[in-house]
Amino acid sequence: MIQAFKTLSVIVSAVLISHPLLADDAHKSQTWTFTDKDHGWIAYRDCSLSLKDNSLQVKSTGKDPHFGRDLKASGGWKKIRIRLRSPQRLRGELYWKTQKNNSYADKRSQKFDTRMAPKKWQDLVLVFKADSDLTGLRIDPASRKALIEIESISLENSEAPRSASATPVDQIKLLKDFKIELLYSVPTDEQGSWVSMTIDPKGRLIASDQYGALYRITPAKIGSNTNDTQVEKLPVDMGMAHGLLYAFDSLYAVVNGGKERPSGLYRLKDTNGDDQFDEVKFLREIKGAGEHGPHAIILSPDKKSLYIAAGNHTDLPKPEKSLVPRNWDEDLLLPRLWDARGHAAGKLAPGGWICRTDPDGKEFEVVSIGFRNEYDIAFNPEGELFTYDADMEWDVGSPWYRPTRVNHATSGSEFGWRSGTGKWPDYYPDSLPAVVNIGQGSPTGIVFGTGAKFPAKYQDALFISDWSYGIIYAVHMKPQGASYVATYEKFASATPLPVTDLVVNPVDGAFYFTIGGRRTQSGLYRITYTGNESTAPVEPTPDALAGLRELRRDLEEFHGQQGENIVYSVWPYLGHQDRHIRYAARIALEHQPVEQWQNCVLLEKDPAKLITAGIALARNGKPSFKTPLLNRLKSLDWNALTANQKMDLLRLYQLVFVRLGEPTESERKNVLAQINKAYPAQNSFMNRELSRVLVYLNAPKVIERTLELQNKALTQEEQIHYAKVLSSLAAGWNDDLRKKYFNWYVKSTAHKGGMSFNKFLVNIRAEAIKTLSDQEKEMLKPILEVNLEKSAPVVKGPPRPFVKKWTxxxxxxxxxxxxxxxxxxxxxxxxxxxxxxxxxxxxxxxxxxxxxxxxxxxxxxxxxxxxxxxxxxxxxxxxxxxxxxxxxxxxxxxxxxxxxxxxxxxxxxxxxxxxxxxxxxxxxxxxxxxxxxxxxxxxxxxxxxxxxxxxxxxxxxxxxxxxxxxxxxxx
Known part of the structure; x- marks a missing residue:
């Protein structure tokens, strides 16, 4: 049976029926083939058109290519088929103009997305409604240089598509004893695709279309007919909000507007009591747009301030204050490669951020940084802040890939996103780890179950949304040290279920969520509990670790502050066994003038305190302290350090060399005397950090040892790491080592990964080739000429023989x-x-x-x-x-x-x-x-x-x- 919620898109395979050209007959189908020049299609901008092999060759030459033609056709529902092929994935748009609206505009357009199939013809089919006789078509094929071949274009009349419906509830899997209702299917053509929500004091929901207006929803009462749900478009010039919040008798909107409306923080008020917003104030510009632009806004636990989150394509809004020391940097010891497909190229620290501000948006304060694209934030009942950060799915299979993860965004925290290959592993002590890694996905709305009429377990849970996989997870936190660890379970899921936002309605205690985004079908749902467990509000219960979290928060009180006694107050905690407490103490220290405490570092005898304080000094000190700090560190007994202290010391050396300067020859030898014999180690992550530092220092036999580790490595991620660290090393090679190194790239064709994976391998090899002499290039010519993107995979070694069919x-x-x-x-x-x-x-x-x-x-x-x-x-x-x-x-x-x-x-x-x-x-x-x-x-x-x-x-x-x-x- 045909599903009711289906809509039109790229057809994987279709057969075109040829029609004669009937350009003057407005009521019949029209087909354009490209056997001669008299086809009528014209290049309008940033592209050129030519004919070859009975196809139209569209060569895109700029950022806004488009071509089209004038024509005559009747109005109503139309279907256009374009048979094409391209070596690249196309994300384009079809525009039409009519007798009534004889110009091209976004309101009369439809986006399309093709798959990557360089040698295969594919059929693009789009259905649209012309409000009067059609007068022209325009095709915007791609926003980058590309060659598109078009075999034919046809236009014909079409039936209206079936009524669009959000995913039916009988297709949504839900935990036992919970009930889900579809309250409203959003008519896409009229009300867009909803991406954010908030609750007003009357228990009504306010939602924003990603590209359009605001809508107010009065949900049907629980137990009544869902058709009683009322939806009204708010008569106010506002929308395109990724974040909405009702607070301080106002509606706040974090607009992600780009060209149509300045991105930033807006405040809407009803000044005359007619239950409509009639005043709109632009409080603060937040420069950023698109899916990594400014996002959510929430109320602080004390209900006195606002918290705002933004993705890594968003500039900090010139914050007046910062809990994060303003000395963030890339901090990469070895050269970084930008994303192989250009995503976020040139984007630098701090990446995505969280700020808080007053109700008037006058003073912004940075709370946390180093995210890729955290869409939403939420406080637990204890007042602790959490977010769900995105991965870079194109990096899957690479050593710098980081899965989507739930982060505890403590005061002054840094989570280490850096563009391209530069992402920090979560064990770096100058960042903080995840509470729990989720895996691949596309994080959107999150909310704690506080206030929901759910069993206690789910009132305490953090609900997070995965837009791409169509899942709402319930994340169950467990205190660990001064932070938390967590497990998670699937709460609701379907295919498709592109969840965008979640809210708990304090008026009826129900859980509401929307689906939509990227012009997909949108809908509003409600989840209630129908089981027999108590749904009475959960009272906070103290746990054995509450004291550690309280200690961490006491240290965080010093963040952003300066005082004569702060150094003495935080110093004892620099060596604390809990990572979050060490981190909080170091951040407090870095907020104090470095002159107050720099000499204390050199006098510190406890290895744990020395390493943490050394990190602070490397990040804040002057280059003149490089030599004294290195002299102090050389006295540490490597074998007496714990595994974590060894990893932290290796990171400290990286920061010293990046921030304070390159080591002298004697300093280089001192560091090598301390760590060189430890390589290779038993732990693969220890080897990764040792290889970085030893390659940087050009340690004796580091190439031989690294290639041996690469040969023995059981994961492609580990192998690629060693290829990457060696790619920048010019000295210490011989012909055999060069051959062994570059032969690995041929073997790497058996590895698989995300969209950027193969190109990354190409680019890493290209960096290594830059270190070759002309003579070496000639010697390696047969190996270097292997096309890593197109050659057949080379399997390492013979296949394992069959033993038996085990039961x-x-x-x-x-x-x-x-x-x-x-x-x-x-x-x-x-x-x-x-x-x-x-x-x-x-x-x-x-x-x-x-x-x-x-x-x-x-x-x-x-x-x-x-x-x-x-x-x-x-x-x-x-x-x-x-x-x-x-x-x-x-x-x-x-x-x-x-x-x-x-x-x-x-x-x-x-x-x-x-x-x-x-x-x-x-x-x-x-x-x-x-x-x-x-x-x-x-x-x-x-x-x-x-x-x-x-x-x-x-x-x-x-x-x-x-x-x-x-x-x-x-x-």
């Missing part, structure tokens, strides 16, 4: 009767040999397409683990379930929707190749069914011996801990 019962019986000490390293090797690292993250390593398996051993017994490996389709996790799309041309597409654009669903069909997506037109879908097959392939362990399989099982059960009892000698 769950066989290996479970062997595991239950196992008396042998298991081998951790071999278990890790088998995790790689069975390609698990390609899709799954484990102990911080590997991919993110599948679930993180680090905690699997704590949640599942041996039988569960073996079943998931050997019989992956027996029980499929809702979080990673795929969908079977049955299309109207008879084809079946099986995969996970990972992105949307207008009317397109981008479907991942192969977990091992995340950049290869299939575009499915929602209007070509006859039926969508939950797939009964897991995307995880079967037979992965059939090449393992029994001992190898048992080591793999032990590795999974250990959570990556080498000291797990399974790896100890059996008594």
């Amino acid at each position: 769950v019962s066989e290996l479970l019986d062997a595991a239950n009767n196992d008396k042998i000490q298991r081998n951790f390293e071999r278990g890790r090797e088998m995790f790689a040999a069975t390609s698990c690292f390609k899709c799954h993250r484990f102990a911080g390593e590997g991919g993110t397409i599948g679930p993180d398996l680090t905690g699997a051993g704590g949640r599942f017994n041996a039988q569960n683990l073996l079943e998931s490996i050997i019989e992956p389709s027996k029980v499929i996790s809702d979080q990673y379930a795929s969908t079977m799309f049955i299309l109207d041309d008879g084809r079946v597409v099986n995969g996970r929707v990972i992105n949307l654009s207008g009317k397109n669903l981008m479907v991942l069909t192969d977990m091992t190749n995340p950049s290869n997506l299939t575009v499915v037109n929602r209007d070509t879908i006859d039926e969508m069914l939950p797939s009964k097959s897991s995307m995880m392939p079967t037979g992965l362990i059939d090449t393992l011996t029994k001992e190898e399989a048992l080591d793999l099982l032990a590795y999974l059960r250990s959570g990556g801990k080498t000291d797990h009892e399974l790896f100890q000698k059996k008594k």
Whole structure:
């Protein structure tokens, strides 16, 4: 059956019916083929048109290319088909003009998005309504230099599309004892696509169209007919808001407007009591636009100030104050490569930010920085601030990829986003880690369940939205030290369900959310609890760790302040065992004049305090303190330091060299004397940081050791890291090392990743080629000429031989009767040999397409683990379930929707190749069914011996801990 909510988009495959050219007959179809010059299409701007091989060659030459033609056609619903091909993905727009409105405008346009298929013809089909006789068409094919070949263009009459509807509730999976209602399907052509919401004092919702106006919704009362929901367009010149908040008898809007309306903070008031906003004040400009522009606004816990979040394409709004020391920088020891496809190229620290301001927007204060694109923020009942930050999905498969993650945005915090390859790993001590990593996705609205008439567990939960995968997660926090850790579960999900914002209505205690964005079908939903558990408001209960959080907050009181005794007050906590307390103490220290405490660093004897204080000095001191600081650090006994202290010391050396200056030859030797023998280490992340510093210092035999690590590395991320750090090293090579290094790039063609992945490898190799002499280039010519983007994958080594078709019962019986000490390293090797690292993250390593398996051993017994490996389709996790799309041309597409654009669903069909997506037109879908097959392939362990399989099982059960009892000698 045809789904009611389908809309039109790019058709994956279609057959064109040829029609004769009838340009003077306004009521018949028209088709333009390109066998001769008399086709009537004209290049208007930034492009050129020519004919070749019976196709129109459209060469885009600038930033705003478009071409078109005048014509005559009747009004009403029209369908245009364009058969084209292009080496690049096209994100363009179709415009039309009519007798009534004889000019091209955004109001008479429709966006389109094609897939990447350089050699294949594809058919673009768009349906639109002309308000009177059609007089012209204009096509804007791409916003960058490209060549588009068009075989034909046809225009014909069409029926009106079926009434658009948001995703029906019977297709939404929801936790037991919760009820969901679709209150309103937004008519896209009239009311756009809603991306933000707030609640007014009467319990009404106010929503904003991403590209249009504001709407006020009076939801139907709980238990009544949902059709009683009332929607009105607010008669005020305001909209395009990514953030809305009703507070201080005002409606605040954070506008993400670009050219149409200045982006920034606005305040709307009803000055005459007629229940309409009649006053609009522009309080503060916030320079930024687009999907990484200014976003959410929320009220502070004390209800005295406002908090605003913005993405990494948004400038700080000239803040008057800052809890973050204003000395942020890139802090990259080795050269950075910008994104291989140009995204965020040139964007520098601080990245995305959170500020707070007064009700009039007069004084802004920076609270937290270093985000990629956090869309929303929320306070828990304790007054702690959280956000859900975005990943860079194009980086999947690379060592600098960071999954979407929930962050505890404490005072003065930094989360280390840097553009391109420069993103900081979360173990850097000058940043803070995530509360929990979620994986791939597109974060949008978040809210705590505070005030909802839900069971206690869900009142305490942080609800977060994943727009691309169509999921609302419930994140359950657990205090750990001065911060939190968390687990999460899927609360609601569907395909598609592009969730944009979440709110809890204090008037009725219900949970509301919207879907929409990027001109996708929008809707408003309500979730209520129908079970038997108590929904009485949860009273805060003190926990054993509350004192540590209180200590952290006491230290944070010094942020942004200066005082004679602050140094003495915070110094004892620089070596605290809790990372968040060390961080809070250091930030307080950095707010004090460096002259007050710089000599104290050099006198400090405790290694933990010395390293933390040294980081502060490196970030704030003058170059004259480089030598004294290095002389003090050389006395530290490397072997006496803990693993965390070693990692922090390596980062400290990086900051010294970046901020205070290059080491002298004697200083270089002193550092090498301390750390050189530690490389290689047992820990892969320790090796990553050692390799950075040792390559920078050109340590003896660093190339040989690094290439050996690269050869043994079990994950592509680790291999790429070593290729990257060596790419800038010019000295210390010989012919054999050069050949070994550049041959790795040929082998790297077997690796897969996101959209930027292959181009990154090309660019890293290009940087390495710059260090070659002409003679070396000639010697390596056959290797260097290999096209990494187009050559067939080179598989490393022969395939493992088939051993047997293992069953769950066989290996479970062997595991239950196992008396042998298991081998951790071999278990890790088998995790790689069975390609698990390609899709799954484990102990911080590997991919993110599948679930993180680090905690699997704590949640599942041996039988569960073996079943998931050997019989992956027996029980499929809702979080990673795929969908079977049955299309109207008879084809079946099986995969996970990972992105949307207008009317397109981008479907991942192969977990091992995340950049290869299939575009499915929602209007070509006859039926969508939950797939009964897991995307995880079967037979992965059939090449393992029994001992190898048992080591793999032990590795999974250990959570990556080498000291797990399974790896100890059996008594």
